[in-house]
Amino acid sequence: MADRRAFVHIFFMDGVGLGGPDPTVNPFVSAAMPHLTGLLGEGWYLAGQGRITTSRASLAPTDATLNMPGRPQSATGQTAILTGRNAPRLVGEHYGPKPNPAVSAIIREGTLFAEVLAAGGRAALLTPYPERYFEAVESGKRLLSAVPLAATSAGLPLRGADDLRAGRAVSPDFTGQGWRDFLGYADAPVLTLPEAGERIAALAAGYEFSFFEHWPTDQAGHRGTLTEAVAHLEAIDAALGGLLAAWDDARGLLIITSDHGNLEEKGHRQHTRNAVPTILLGPDHAAHAAAITDLTDIAPVVRRALGLPASAFPEKSAKSA
Known part of the structure; x- marks a missing residue:
């Protein structure tokens, strides 16, 4: 690596786009998000605002359609993020949620995880998976999504319950309460939302490249009520508050981004063609x-x-793809 003191972390939120100003459709309008608003200013989440630059951060509206028709999907969008290649154009369509053989082949040809390791750096996927997930993958009942496939294709082991207990991973729900309530791990540690953000920042500093995958945002777009979506965004902002407070601005580049729009339009349950926010x-x-x-x-x-x-x-x- 050119500078071993530098590190990059991608905080990935599945299914988050830049939407309109109607509070009956876009939960961002009603959500209290003091940390992101303090970072970027009022209305940062609205389509048409253009690029935003403040003393500490920048936001780039980011096209997820990649010059392809149809609604962007998770597998090809995440592959584009992790490779820099126009996956939808290479396979002929937006595809997801899980990679098909064509998308999997692009991932196996190389991603940021593999490139960092090849350069002598350390890389990690900080999201843990329960035992039943590994059993389902091993039995063929479940396919890896694009991000864990990218990590395992690079030779990285996926993190599990022991990593969560030891503080080497952060649950996709941030706090870990879901591991107790829904997965049966009564001994799973439970963090506050700010503590979860602080933990991500501390872990990221130990790797040249790391990735945290928060998929419940896409689920909140497909399901649930507008009120629930507002509460979900407020929880994300609280977790990001902890991350931002603990982040080392001098050495670490933090990239917050998404693969396609969804949550910003609660009037339907489909992905959107809206630009997504990339915050640096x-x-x-x-x-x-x-x-x-x-x-x-x-x-x-x-x-x-x-x-x-x-x-x-x-x-x-x-x-050029």
Whole structure:
């Protein structure tokens, strides 16, 4: 790695786009999100606001359609983030939620996880999985989604209950309460929302590249009420408050992003073609944000921040795919 003191963390929220100003449709309008609003200003979550740059952070509206018709999907969107390649164009469609053989092949050809490891760095997926998940994958009853497939294809083990207990992972619900209530782990540690954010920041500082996957945002878009979606966003902001308070701005580049829109339009239960917010905090955040227009631009930013080689697939990456 060019500078072992530098590190990058992607805080990934599935299914979060930039929406309209109607509080009966967009839960962001009603949600109290003091930490993100303090970071970026009022109305940061609205479509049409354009790029935002403050002293500490930048927001780049990010195209998730990648010049393909139809509604963006998780498998191809997440693959684009982790490879810098236009996965929907390469496979001929937006595809998801789980990778099909064509998407899986792109992932296995190389992602940021593999590139960091090849350069001698450390990488980690900080999301843990319960034992029943591993059993379902092993039996063939469940397919890996794009992010865990990217990690395992790079040779990284997925984290489990023991990692959660030892503080080496953070639950997708942040607190870990769901492991007790729904998964049967009575001894699972329970964190406050700010403590969860602090834990993510502490873990991220131990790796050149790390990734936290928060998938319940997409679930909240597909299901539940507008009121529940508002509460969910407020919980995310509280967790991010802890992360932002603990983040090392001098060394760490934090990238908060998503794969497609959904939660910002609660009038239906489908994905949207809205741009997604990519928020950057840390060294050269404004310059990095200026280079992002669509999902394929995120991986090159990570490579530049870590001094990694450019993509091995220049003819298939970004808009040229």
